[in-house]
Amino acid sequence: MFKRLSHLILAAMIILSLALASGCSSKADSASTKQKDELTVAIAGEPDDGFDPTTGWGEYGSPIFQSTILQWDKDLNVINDLATDYSVSKDGLTYLVNLRKDVKFTDGQALTAKDVVFTYQTAAANSSVFDLTNLKSVMAINDYSIEFTLKEAQSTFTSTLAKLGIVPQHAYSKDYSQKPIGSGPYKFVQWDKGQQLIVEANPDYYGAKPYIKKITFLYLTEEAAYAAAKAGQVDVASVVPSLALQDIPGKKLVAYKSVDNRGIMFPYVKAGNKTKEGDPIGNDVTSDIAIRKAINMAIDRKALVNGVLNGHGAPAYSVCDNLPWWNPETVLKDADQDGAKKILADGGWIDSDNDGILEKNGLKAKFTLVYPSGDSVRQSLAIAVSDEIKPLGINIEVAGKSWDDIKRLMHSDAIVFGWGAHDPLEMYNLFNSKYMGVDYFNAGYYSNPKVDDYMNKAMLSNNVTEADAYWKKAQWDGTTGFSALGDAPYAWLVNLDHLYYVSDNLDLGEQKVHAHGHGWPITDTIAQWHFTK
Amino acid sequence: MNQLNHALSLEEKPRKIIRFNRRQSTLITILSGLALLTAIIAASFLMSDEAIKTHFEARNLSPSWQHFFGTDWLGRDMFTRTVKGLSLSIGIGLLASTVSVIVALILGMAAATLGKTVDTLISWLVDVFMGLPHLVALILIAFALGSGAKGVIIGVACTHWPNLTRIIRAEVLQLRTSQFVQVSRHMGKSRIWIAVQHLLPHLLPQFFVGLVLLFPHAILHEASITFLGFGLSPHQPAIGVILSESMNYLSVGMWWLAFFPGLSLLVVVRVFDMVGDNLRLMFDPHSAHE
Numbered sequence: 082m083f084k085r086l087s088h089l090i091l092a093a094m095i096i097l098s099l100a101l102a103s104g105c106s107s108k109a110d111s112a113s114t115k116q117k118d119e120l121t122v123a124i125a126g127e128p129d130d131g132f133d134p135t136t137g138w139g140e141y142g143s144p145i146f147q148s149t150i151l152q153w154d155k156d157l158n159v160i161n162d163l164a165t166d167y168s169v170s171k172d173g174l175t176y177l178v179n180l181r182k183d184v185k186f187t188d189g190q191a192l193t194a195k196d197v198v199f200t201y202q203t204a205a206a207n208s209s210v211f212d213l214t215n216l217k218s219v220m221a222i223n224d225y226s227i228e229f230t231l232k233e234a235q236s237t238f239t240s241t242l243a244k245l246g247i248v249p250q251h252a253y254s255k256d257y258s259q260k261p262i263g264s265g266p267y268k269f270v271q272w273d274k275g276q277q278l279i280v281e282a283n284p285d286y287y288g289a290k291p292y293i294k295k296i297t298f299l300y301l302t303e304e305a306a307y308a309a310a311k312a313g314q315v316d317v318a319s320v321v322p323s324l325a326l327q328d329i330p331g332k333k334l335v336a337y338k339s340v341d342n343r344g345i346m347f348p349y350v351k352a353g354n355k356t357k358e359g360d361p362i363g364n365d366v367t368s369d370i371a372i373r374k375a376i377n378m379a380i381d382r383k384a385l386v387n388g389v390l391n392g393h394g395a396p397a398y399s400v401c402d403n404l405p406w407w408n409p410e411t412v413l414k415d416a417d418q419d420g421a422k423k424i425l426a427d428g429g430w431i432d433s434d435n436d437g438i439l440e441k442n443g444l445k446a447k448f449t450l451v452y453p454s455g456d457s458v459r460q461s462l463a464i465a466v467s468d469e470i471k472p473l474g475i476n477i478e479v480a481g482k483s484w485d486d487i488k489r490l491m492h493s494d495a496i497v498f499g500w501g502a503h504d505p506l507e508m509y510n511l512f513n514s515k516y517m518g519v520d521y522f523n524a525g526y527y528s529n530p531k532v533d534d535y536m537n538k539a540m541l542s543n544n545v546t547e548a549d550a551y552w553k554k555a556q557w558d559g560t561t562g563f564s565a566l567g568d569a570p571y572a573w574l575v576n577l578d579h580l581y582y583v584s585d586n587l588d589l590g591e592q593k594v595h596a597h598g599h600g601w602p603i604t605d606t607i608a609q610w611h612f613t614k
Numbered sequence: 615m616n617q618l619n620h621a622l623s624l625e626e627k628p629r630k631i632i633r634f635n636r637r638q639s640t641l642i643t644i645l646s647g648l649a650l651l652t653a654i655i656a657a658s659f660l661m662s663d664e665a666i667k668t669h670f671e672a673r674n675l676s677p678s679w680q681h682f683f684g685t686d687w688l689g690r691d692m693f694t695r696t697v698k699g700l701s702l703s704i705g706i707g708l709l710a711s712t713v714s715v716i717v718a719l720i721l722g723m724a725a726a727t728l729g730k731t732v733d734t735l736i737s738w739l740v741d742v743f744m745g746l747p748h749l750v751a752l753i754l755i756a757f758a759l760g761s762g763a764k765g766v767i768i769g770v771a772c773t774h775w776p777n778l779t780r781i782i783r784a785e786v787l788q789l790r791t792s793q794f795v796q797v798s799r800h801m802g803k804s805r806i807w808i809a810v811q812h813l814l815p816h817l818l819p820q821f822f823v824g825l826v827l828l829f830p831h832a833i834l835h836e837a838s839i840t841f842l843g844f845g846l847s848p849h850q851p852a853i854g855v856i857l858s859e860s861m862n863y864l865s866v867g868m869w870w871l872a873f874f875p876g877l878s879l880l881v882v883v884r885v886f887d888m889v890g891d892n893l894r895l896m897f898d899p900h901s902a903h904e
Contacts, residue, residue, distance in 0.1 A: 304865050311865075323687050325672075326866050388670030388688070454848050457862065460686055462848050465668045481847035 111275030117294035117612045118294040122317040124581070126298075126558040126601025127278070128153035131258025132269065134246035135204040137211070138258070141598035143605050145280065147246025148288075150178055151239055155593040157503055159239045159406060161226070162288075163192070163247065163264075173234030173543035178242070180225045184287050185269040186249045194221035199250040199291045201229070211245050212506075227474040234541040236548040240504035262387050266608040276298060310582040317589070318582045319600040323457060325580045335587055336578040337603070340398040340404060340501035343462055344573035345450065347373050347495050348425040356518055361493040362526060366448045369441070371428025372475065378424065379473055380466060381416035389461040393580055397573040399556060399564055403594065405545075406505045411532035411564035421473055432474055439474035445561035447476040449589070451490055452497040459497040462574055491524040498524075501576070501597040505552050509536050512563040512570065527570040532563050579603070586614050593595035634762070640892045647889040653705060658701035665691035666698070666851060677870050684870035687863065692856075698877045699853040703833045706767055707886075710836075711828035714774035715821055721775065722782025723813065726790060727805060735780070743776040752825055752835060756844045766845035770832050778824045785820060789813055819897035830883040837879060853879050854869035 118377040132481040133140045134147050139260055152162040161167075167178040184192040198221050205213040215238075217230045231238060252262045261269050266288065267280040281293045301309060303321050310318035311329050348364035355361055366372055380395035394525045396415070401407045416418075430439040430446055439446040450467060452459040460481060467477040477495075485497060498521070500507060510516050513536055514528035532555050539551035563570060583589060590609030595602045634642065639845055668690030677684040683692035725736040742752065751773050756765035787814065789795060798808050840846050840854030848855055860871030 304862055308865050323863070324866055384670055388668065388673065454843070457859075460848055461668075464688060465670075468667045479847070479849055481849060 085601060095613060099500055108611075118292065118381050118585075119169055119298045120293050120317070120610070121315045122296065122572075123299045123301045123315045124317060124319045124600040125300060125306070125604060126299045126604075127275070132272075133258035134211075134248060134260040135200060135209060136207050136258065137209045138261075139212045139244060141596060142602035143607055144263070144265060145267045145604055145607055146247035146269050148184070148265045149243055149246055150180075151243040153243055153503060155591050155592060159243060162243075163197075164242075166599060167239075167242075169543050173236065174231050174375040174539060175236060176231075176242075177222075178228040178229070180227070180228045182225055182284055182288060184264050185285050186252065186264050188249070188252055188262055190249065190251060192247060192249070192264050193224045194227045195224075196247055196250050197221070197227050199253070200245065200247045203248070203253070204245060207500060211241055213241070213556060234543065236540055236542050236545070237504055237506040237509070244504075267296065270295075281285060285334045286608075288410055289608055292394055296607075302374065307582075316587055317603070319603070320580045320582055321458065322393045322459075322577075322580060323581075325391065325393065328583055331585055332582040333580045335583050335589070336393055337581075337592050337595050338395070338403075339579050339597075339599075340400075340402055340503075340576045341438065341498045341579065341595060341597045341599060342400060342402070342501045342573055343459060343497060343575050343577070344397060344400070344571045344572055345376070345466065345495050346375075346491070346498045346525050348493055348570075349525040349570050352493065354494060358409045358489075360489045362518070363494050364448055365444055366446055367525075368429060369494055369533070370569065371424050371430060372446060373563070373572065374458040375421035375424045375428075375473060376466075376470055376475065377413065377565040377569050377572045378417050379421035380469055380572060380574065382574060383416070384469075385462060385465055389458065389465055390575060390577065395576045395578070395579040397576045399573055400500050401505070402576055404503070404505075406508070406549045408553035408556040408562075410557050410562065411540065411562075411566060413565055418472060425473060427474075430474070437474060438476050445476070445536060447478070449490075449494045450477045450479050450495050450497065451482050451487055452479065452488060453467070453484055458577070459499070461500070464573065466572075488521075491521065492526065496524065498571075499547060499597055503593075503596050504549070505539065507542065508552060508555070512536070525570055527563065527568065529561060529563065529568055530564045531558070531561050532568075586612050588613050593612075616816075626632075629642070632801055637896070640895050643892045644889050644896075647885045650885055651698040654697060654882070655701045655704060656699045661694050661697060665694040668679050674868060676868075677874070683874040684868075686868075686871055691872060692871065695851040695856060696853070698851040699856055700878060702851065703836050703853050704829075704882070706770060706836045707829045709767060710771040710774055710832035711825050713771040714828055714832075715773040715778060715825045717772075718778035718782055718824065719817065719821060722779045723786055723809060723817075724781045725779070726786030727809060727813075733783075735751045736783070738777040740779050743773065748773060748835070749838065752839050753844055756839060763846055763850075766836060766839055769839065770836050771877075773835075774828050774832055778828070781824070782817060782820060785817060786813055801831065819894075823890060823897060826886060826893055829886040829890070833879070833883055833886070856865070 106486070126142065128138050130138070132146055134144050138144055139147065150163045151159050151167070154160050163180050163184060165179045165181050167176060169176055180194060180197070186192055198219050201213065201216065201219045205216055206213050215232050215235050221589070222228055229238070244265060246265070248257065249262055266283055266286050268283045270279040270281050272278045277300060280296050282294050299309070299315060303324065303458050306318040307320055307324045309315045310332060313331060339600065347367040350363040350367060351368045352361065352363040352365050354363060368410050368541045386392060386394045386396060397409045398413060399407060425439060430441045432439050434440065450463050452463040453606045463479040467479050470477055482490065500511065510522040512523060512527055512532055514533050516522040517526045517528065518524065535551050535555035535558070539555065541547045542548040542551065556562045557566045561567045565572065575597065579592045579602070581603060587609055588598070589603060590606030592603065592606055665692065672685050672689040675685040680694060681691050683696055716856055725733045729741050752769045755769035755772060757847055759765035777785055795808060795812050798812060837854035837857070840852045841858045843858065846852045846855055848859065848893055856875045857872055860868070860875070865870050
């Protein structure tokens, strides 16, 4: 009797809690549809160091609180933002910029040339992700014009001008990164570290006024963001391909094309040397060009896109697919096992002891491919490539490591890296012999004098068309280059599509091809975001 | 008479079939438990690696006759992965419990026989290790050794001895005061002779039962530490790794990724527990004759 009673109570409790739960979620639904000028989004992108552009904020996507001197339109043409016009001297060493005169910081003070000078000097002193080592001096000519002088000509300097947000000199202090003030489309309200960022539209913004009055950025994990989108609690959620399998009522799945690529970096030199820190450099197997070319040829990139990314992506053939400085000749015919086998045989790799793995002069075709252990896409790519390559007789062992470990291993082991920027400077950093062993850039110690020469010429050029022509030649000039047709220091695999669940009636504006970094770059058009009904 | 006999035999027959005596049923439990565990290890060696390679054409399949436990997002067969993961866990568990038992035996006997200072020192060590949350100690050791299989194995192996040390120490203290030990000592036998001849035989049951009962602990700790991301690479088929990976896919409804491996872990741990309990029944002088 008593047992029965307790069962009844239990059943009643379950029903009650279910009713409560459904009641809660329907409340959340009605809340998000009612307020048309407020948004809650979960697109990650929380900076470790706060919102100070001089230490790296705004590298990916818009700095939203600050504004930049130049910006890109959706076709990646450079256009003005704070500038009214700019000019480059003939030798490419001096940039003269004139500023608009109607720009105010959110504290009411005007933005003048001295703020720009201050920003660039602070950023140069901080030696952040914005590389300003080439900047010789920056000078205010009057209140609204600035002169930048470079040490060497650098045709990509406009990219820096388009990325570095201007900070106010009068309001800059140690805790600026925690409470930023700027002149961007949105102003800072509140930041709860690890939880949320709240911003409000800047009523004094000089550009087109943003439609959405208030935006709350929730910092959720991938799964939590997905769950929140499903529950109707957020209007925009970034989502990884493996989760983007289902339709969510009231939401559309939006895929933005990107140059956010993933590829395998091969150590280019033979083993033997060590870095200053004592980490090994070079790898005897991957330094053999036959190995690198065969892998490039054998990989089935379409299968990777369909298998690992659920079709949300595109095959990648270079670091800058479809950008203005990309050389389309670098698209190669892949998934060609026979061709790859021939390259290996011609290169002297033979399976002499019949164990399924090739040898050359007693050296087994075996190397380690490292991926960052928290990244499920790179993990899947590494495993899939290893399995695709095995029939060739090349044994790729995969290993998941932390970024700290990868820093020590990246000169001697192959690594699954991801790049992709709106700036040919990235290409320069990755493949120039000057950058051998510098940060994550040319980690494989690639060098080719001819490539160096083309890229230096591109840098020295003061005309975009000419510069792009040299960038293309550096990739492949018919005989050599850093693409898979030439020296193949990388095997590029895929370009990711950046996926978002977006409320049906929300318009996110016209996005340009996204750069590396999934989530925050969508804020690039933040001032255009609006509800359609 | 005949009828009566018939009835009797009828009554006796089912008895004979169903009822083993206590000892037999204990033995059967132990043997079938061990058989299951050996079967898992053997299976993991026999299964080819082909099934845990990527098969894009067979991604995200729910359980079927072809894939008992379904497949994951790379088309890897979850049954094979689970069996391989379990056998890795059992291997680590075996190593860890062996090491722990040996350490416990040595320390426990040393504490009880080598005088006051040694006893204080060892008791203090036991207290320190038992005072520290177990998982924290594990993570510390695994991290200090540079995460990887090595760190996990050494970490799990080096943190499971304190409990057993305490038990063995108490047992030895009790034995030392028993009459046959006193007699031996007064007759001039050396400490080592007494330890080997008198103490060890009494400790053997503790040793074996401790060995088996440590297994489930070690396995669960191995699974939890790999679940937390210390230790093995995320693509290796360890049970903790499989479970933590599958957490990401629960929200899209791929329940089988977590359910079957978790259930298997539970079953294996329970089997070890049962084997241990039954072993104790057989070895323990108080219950051995029941």
